Structure formats: C-alpha cells, structure tokens
Amino acid sequence: MKLPTSIRAFALLIFFLLVFSPLLALVVNLIGSLFAGHSDWLGLMIPTGRRFDLFIRSMALAGGVAISGMILGILGAIFLWRWRTGIGAYLRWSVLLLIVVPPYVHALAWISAISGINSLLNATGFPNIPFQGWLGSWWIQLMALVPIPIGLTLIALESVAPDLIEAARMTRSDIHNLFKVILPLAKPLILAGGGFVFLLSFTDYSIPSLFHLNVYSLESFAEFSASSEPSRAFLSAVPLLLITILVLSASQGALRNAALKPTKQIHPRTISPVWPAWFVTLQGLGIGLLIAQIFIPLFVLTITVGTWDNMVGAATSARSEILFTVWISVITAMLCLPMGLAAASKLVKRDNDTKIWWLLVTIPLAIPAPLIGIGLITIWNRPFLGAAYGSNLMPILASLARFTPLAAIVLLAQLRRIDPLLIDAARVFHTRQSKTWMQIHLPILAPGIMAAGFIAFALCSGELGATLIVAPPGQATLTMRIYNYLHYGASETVAGLCLMMILVALISGVLAVAVVRRGWRLFPKWV
C-alpha cells in the first residue's frame, strides 16, 4: 500500500523537515552559541540545586500518574474487555474518546467540583480537601491521561490468543490465570501505556502550574522567557529530553507490535470469568473513577454554565478565537494526512529498517511542546521571513510538528488492517499506479484517513504548549483563551467554552470511532 513513489518521497521529506526542524534549529543554534564563547551554558544540562529538586519532583509526579494510570487502566480494561457485542462494543471504545479532551477542561471541572464539596465539608465542620499542589496535579493528569493506558491495555488484552486463556481456564481459577497468563502476555503494552503517560505527564507544565506546583518542564519555557536565548532553553530541556527519549525507546517495541498485531476475538459466547469479591470491589472502585472521569466534567460544566443563553454568550464572546481555532485545526488536519501516510508506509514492513523508521517517527512525540515552539521561533524569527513569522502559519507548523507522528501511527493501524491480497488483485487489473491508488488504495484507506484527520483536528484544537509561544500577535486559540481565564477561576463563560471544547473533542472522537468501525461502508460512492 504505497503512495506513488515521487509523491511519497516528497511527503516524507516534508514530514521530516516539519517534525525535526524545530529540534535541529535548536541544535544548530546551540552550536553557534558554543562557538560564540558560551560554553559555560552547558552547565544548564545538569540540573543542580533548585532545578535538581524540580527534576526529581517532576519524575515523582509523572511516576505517580503513570503507575496509578496503569492500575486504573488494567481494572478498566478488564471490565470493558467483556463488552464485545452490540452496543457494548461501541461503548467500551467510547471511554477512550476523552483522551481528546484537553487536560485543563478536566482541571476546571474538578476544581469546581472540589470547591463545591469543600463548601459542604466546611458547613459540616470537616476540613477541606487540599486540592492544590501535588494532589490536584496528580489527579487531573490521571483523569486526563487514563484513556491511554485503558486503550492500550484493552488492545493488549484483545491481542492475547483466546485459546491461551481457555487452556489456562481448564485447570486454574480466573484470577490465577489473570496474574499468571493474561497480564504477563499483555505486559509489554501495559508498560508502554504507562511509559506514554509518564512521558506526557513529565513534559506537561500547564496542569501543575494551574495547581501552583513547579515542575521541571516549565524550566525551558521560563529560561526562554527570561533570557530570550533558545540555546539556554534547549540546554535546560536536555535532561527532560533524555528521559523522554529513553522511555519512548523502551516502549516503542510494544507500541510497534500493537500497531502490527491484529486483535483476536474471544468467542462471544464464552463463559465470562468469575472474579473473587476483592477483585470485583477493586474493579468497582476503578469503574467508579472512570465514570467520574467522564461525567464530572460534563455535569459540573453544565451546572456552571447554567443556561443555554450563557452557552451562546460564551460562544459569541469567543467568536474570533473559535474561528481561528477551527481554521488552524482544519488546515493542520488536512496537511498532516499526506505526510502521515508517507511515514506510515515506511512503518508497515516488518524488517530491521522499520525499527529505525519507528524511532524516527516516534521520537518527535518525546519533544516537549515549548521546545517545538522555541525551535520554530529560532527558524522563522528572521527579517526576511517576517511575514511568515507573524502569521497564522506558526501555530499550524507547531501543531503539524506535534501531531503528524500521531496521525502516522493511526494511519499505520489502518494500513495493517488491509489484506495485501486486495492490493495484489488491483495490480492485476490496473497498470497505472495513480489510477490504482485513487480507485483502490484511497477508498480502502479512507476510514484511517478520516480517523487520523479527526484525531489531529481534536488534538490541534486543544494544543497549548507550543501555540502559546508561536501564536501571532492579536490572535489566540480557544484553548489559549480558556487557559488565561482559568487562572482567574471558573465562570459561566469559561465553563461554556470548556463545554464547547468537550463537544468538539467528543464529536471528533465519535466520528473517528464510527469511521473506523463502519469502514468503507461509509463511503459507498467511492468503492
């Protein structure tokens, strides 16, 4: 399944230019700074004193979020695993949709919910829940990121061959088999999920800063704000980069296999496992948290917004931000598809070269968002590029650099679902490569393309870390506006905007799931 060769080569070139250019620009800038006699800056690479404390604190926070995410992911995924027929098959994947809801939306909802609970506690003479600092940061990051471990654990469970489980069931209890057979077989992907959560938590500063917790990922941003020196910002981010690349490299084997392995269905009539009471209780707690993760934001924000008029008022007041967000998200989603497809076609093989391609495609995911923004400024902030630098191109480039690798992974999953024989059959009849591509490849790939587009759209509309740095003067995305509002507490306006973000994210997610599940049947005219 290939794009025509020349187009693919061009798209790949653009992919690597877009994705790696911010990092390369920072490296080149650093070399220049070192030659200019700033070798003393190299000390920034080693966190000492306050920065060391921040580094350890960030590791602890990310580790806590990752471990609790894995536990919750296992409990949730085992529960959802049995829902394989009818509406349950849709519902279980819908849990994963909230991954596209930006973390600060969870933050606002939970801050409001905890504030309400604290009022009740005060009235009854009980002490408040201290929802600032560690607790708030950990909880919100867990709530925002838990769909990742749930999704990857679910994929891992689906990949365990059913006869391996049934063979174990013949002699031992289900709980014994869970710990001795099922979880060990699913372990690589569960750990990869944990690794991914660690990475995202470790590189995020927006949520900890909302809860007044200083973390290391803010250092590069702070360093850049204080010195306007990209090299200093880059050097201070090196420890962060090393850890994230290490975690990503360790996880990428499992991620690669997850994208390559077809899922295996347990026979729908197989007797459900019987768990002991302690496990059912634990699972109930986990499911309770997942339900809260879904309904607390919706419930609290709806209550805060109050009336439909308030919702309309919020939308009207943020009209220009909404239009700007939709505009850059649509452009990003459309542009990332051909490049993502070109990258995915390099990942689809199963040889040793593929491992290198995987590393190249996934490493950009480890680059903290502020660094991408700073890298882009380093490239584009030049007199002869002034028109582009102050334009809407910058947030688009930032989102492309961040999310094209993810689009490539989604497209790879679709490529792997396609029977190669379908393509071979097409080759028998069509001699022109472009005709085969348009009439056979594209319609078969359509669900993956649509899903990747929707996901890129949702993620781009919630992007903050890089956009905050590169947004043109006088322009702001909806996310930037909400984030600025959040520092002043919840209001009807900000709640209305957050609800809008949830709706955008959920609609994108539902469409993505629907096109993947319905496949080419959604495109009858094309086939």
Place this chain on the structure above:
Amino acid sequence: MITIHRLTKFYGKVKALDGVSLELNNPDPLVILGPSGSGKTTLLRLIAGLESPDEGEIYINGVLASKPGWVLLPHQRHIGFVFQSSALWPHMTVAQNILFGLNGLTKNEARVRLQGLLDMTHLKGLEQRYPDELSGGEARRVAIARCLAPKPKYLLMDEPLINLDPDLKEKVLSLIEETTRQTQAFLVYVTHDAEEATKLSGRILNLRSGRLVI
C-alpha cells in the same frame, strides 16, 4: 461418567447442536467424527464448561455441571483439554507450562510429576525451552503433557493432529493412545478425518449439522 442430555446450542439463529444426548462411560476412547461446522468443537466446549448450553444439561459423575445460564467452572470439572492449536503460553518454559495446572503439590512432588510426564511424552531435555523453540510435534506433546499433569479423569481433544505432517500425526496419535492407556483417563477425541478416527481403537460417533447420526 459424563451424561449429556438433549444438549442444544445456538449461535445467533444457527443451531450448532441439536438435542444431542450421550453417555460417556465406556473405557474405550470416544471419537466424534464430522465435517467442519457440524458442531464437534461446540460439543467439546460445552463439556469443558467453556460455554453454557441453550437447552439440555450435562452431568459429571452424577453432579449437574451445565444447564442453560449456569455452568460449573472449567477448572472445577477435572477435565483436560487439548486445543486445535497447541495453545502453549509463550512466556513460560515447557516445564512451567506443564506444571501450571498443578495445585497443592510440594516442590519435590511437582518435580517427580514433571519427570514422569516428560518421560511419558518423550520430552526429556526440552523442559527449559520456550514454546517458540519447539517444533510442531514437540509443541503438541507439551500440550498433551500439560493436559495430563493434573491427572484429569476425562481428556477432551479437539483435532489435536491438525496441521501436522503425516509422519508426525502417526507418532502423536500413538502417544495419545499410549498416554490415555497409562493414565486411564477417558478420551473424547474430535476429528473431521475418517482415517484418523479409525486408527484410534474406540467408539466412533458421527455428528452432522449438530445431530448425532447413528
């Protein structure tokens, strides 16, 4: 003794088994012969307790084991099952695979049991290998040894020779006969291959479209 009474199973609107009644009490193996889709595997899965019937009951040694909506769990039935694939756990060695089903034995007892099974199935020297280091025939022998380890009273085998070379089929079939004779377990053997069915000295029942044909 396993008693199967008017067992019926639907998959959607398809009747996979249609009122099958059987008594498994003869010491000779029982071979169930039938083409693909005749309900052979479904019958074995119901006996094993992996699925519940839509109609009918299964009794094991006079105790109700399955009825619509309720089953005695598979591991409580003392039944061994060899699947079409070897279904060996890839993260465990041969020894760990074989010993998995043993419960309540001391280390020494488990070691003695393992040695006995390795001898019986001609697997000596392979106990520390992982499944991906075994040939197809070796993997089937491990699956049989694993199935015999907890000393089940009944052995269910679902096309255990599928995908094996003809030479290997002969060897594994002899091993199955030899081990079931030694362990005195009651064997229910399912196959679509009439030649394979006649090679096993036992009672042969034909299953066609979910019904037993005499």
